[in-house]
Amino acid sequence: MNLEDLDRRDFVKMGAGMISVLSLSPSASAMFKPVESDQPLLVAMIGVGRQGRLILGELEKFGFVKVAALCDTDERRLKSAQRRAPEARIYDDARALLDGEKEVQAVFLATPTHQHREIAVAALEAGRHLYCEAPLATTLEDAKAIAAAAAQAKALFHGGLQLRANPIYQLARSFVRSGAIRDVVALRGQYHRKGSERVPADDPAREKALNWALYRESSIGLPGEKGIHSFDTVNWFLGKRPVAVAGWGEIMLHRDGRDIPDTVHCVLSYPDQVKMIYDATLANSFEGSYQLFLGTMGAVKVIGNLGWLFKEADAPTQGWEVYAVRQQFHKEEGITLIANATKLARQGKLKEGVGLPYPELYYGIEDFLAGIVEKKTETACPPLAALEAAVVAIKTHEAVVQGKEIALQDEWFNIG
């Protein structure tokens, strides 16, 4: 069972040793009201494949948002998306959308990664707020170009690293940065999900376009598409970026003509001799995805909308721990990280606050929309953060493909 899939039904089944009521109650959920606005916001969705569909699903939760236009070069996908947003006008060319939809204020970009640059720069130069899915691009040159356009634009930019707006990750980061686990000595991250990730295409002409993620000519593979979220989480928590990256990759299961490895092992070397071990595989689902920070006084583990603090036996006890909600995992006992814990504890409802009321993707989107509504100058994922994560992801993939270590140059991380 993957911990990220646990819900109340599973907790009840687990029985002895587990607190039987561990879920987000309606009153706790109500503390997370979606941002609202009196003014309607017209948005466009460019790229309506799998990720585009998920974004459309989250946009439904914001009553003031209207999806005015959809764009995709694949006719079938466009028709499918139009079924879900029947009021939207459809385009097969992004420039035509930007020229034809003057009232659209914000663009969500979810095309294949290697196609981001031209559209992202055009949208920003046209003065539209831009939510660009991570990673920014598949090459350093493209990533820098997007980051530069975003830094210069007056419009708001979000680089798609949604975990930066996730309340549990924000809470976990505060524990790490405040010294709750003392000195970080090691890091671990993984993405395990069995599946080919292949999009079915009965037409050979569509097959390569739809399955861009499986080929080196168009993809930065698992480090780029999945690992980037782990790499960015570490960068953000520690306030540092790696100095070198190394990796190995193989095709272990899906020998279907792809040339991108379906299983990768990466080592990211951070300052002060701290290393992150990251692995990703499409051949096995054990324990799903998580991020782990190991320190001299404890560990912090985050999985989607859940997080825990595991303390060493010799770690000092804080007063608030007496009231903490704890969960048992075999031999380890974790203190559950709960957003709004202080408020809930005052109401005697701490146990009802486990989890979050919205999926991970929602928080990035809400951060972006709130930034527009509240006229902020920056989102939780500004251009520099997006660029730094993209550089790490691009170079890690390169290391995997070449089977060697790559020292990361400072100049790669500069926008201008």
Add this chain to the structure above:
Amino acid sequence: MLGSKTTCADLRSARYTMGTRFEVALFGKNFTHLQAAGEAALDEVEFLNDRLDLFKPHSFLSHLNRWAFEKPVRLDPDLFALIELCLGVHKASEGAFDVTVGPLMAQWGFRGKSGDAPVVKTVAGDMKKVGSDKIELDRASRTIRFKEAGMALDLNAVAKGFALDRAADVLREAGIERALLHGGTSTVLALGTPPDAPAWTIGVEDPDGTRRGLLKVVHLAEGALSVSSPLSHCAETAGRVRGHLMDPRIGAPVSSKIRLAAVKTASATLSDAWSTALGVGGIDLLKKIGNSFPQVTGLVVAERSKGCCCEMAGPETYVFKNFNPVEKFSGEKI
């Protein structure tokens, strides 16, 4: 409940989701394409589970239940159509099927709460929050609103069927013409026919475990079959084991008079909904429906009373076509 005898599939793909095991059996020559199509179909089921799972606080359904009394909540066209369908079955079944049973399911211990039997006052209180007539759907804005605070939609009675229908759409879009899909063996959907027969052979198990053989064999070609059995999931409240099928009309689980209701029709969503409705309403409902929904066939197994309320004479099985006429079924064994 259901088992199938099929030609050996060229590829089987399975996944645990919606609290059960979904499986897709595919036929064709291109293994890579079949695998991708099967995964895409199961991805669709998982996507819908994330949206419709009442147990997940971050599902869209939880979001809807959280806010729909305070303000209208916008729905995507598929979910809007699903709720419209549920309202249609609610009306045609004279209230035996109702997706607003959320508060009752929680009260009776089927949604993780304690197993204390609700007191009459509590049930009466919860009944104010139940009733599809308290749902307001606005077609122009494609929104839903609740008229009473504390209402909650529970789509578990149709979620598997709905997911199978959408999964089949994904397979069709991928150019797949033959497939058999099921969700936890209580709902099965056939896409086309098997390569070497005019239909898939599906067995409906006898709800009385002491009998040998199958109750009925159903041949399925491009259609769906759902089976509802009130005692398949139970909860204990006040020392009594009760089946999970809620009768929304009285605010309590149905009595065990209905042993099984099986419905066959073109869509798995509809077969799911009607098998639940008949599991609640039984023979009496069957006799009242008439020709509301054509192309719906099935059978209901009900306990027969000898006249005295305490004495049961064994189960009777009624077969129906287009809900009408109702015929007794001799219960031949296979």
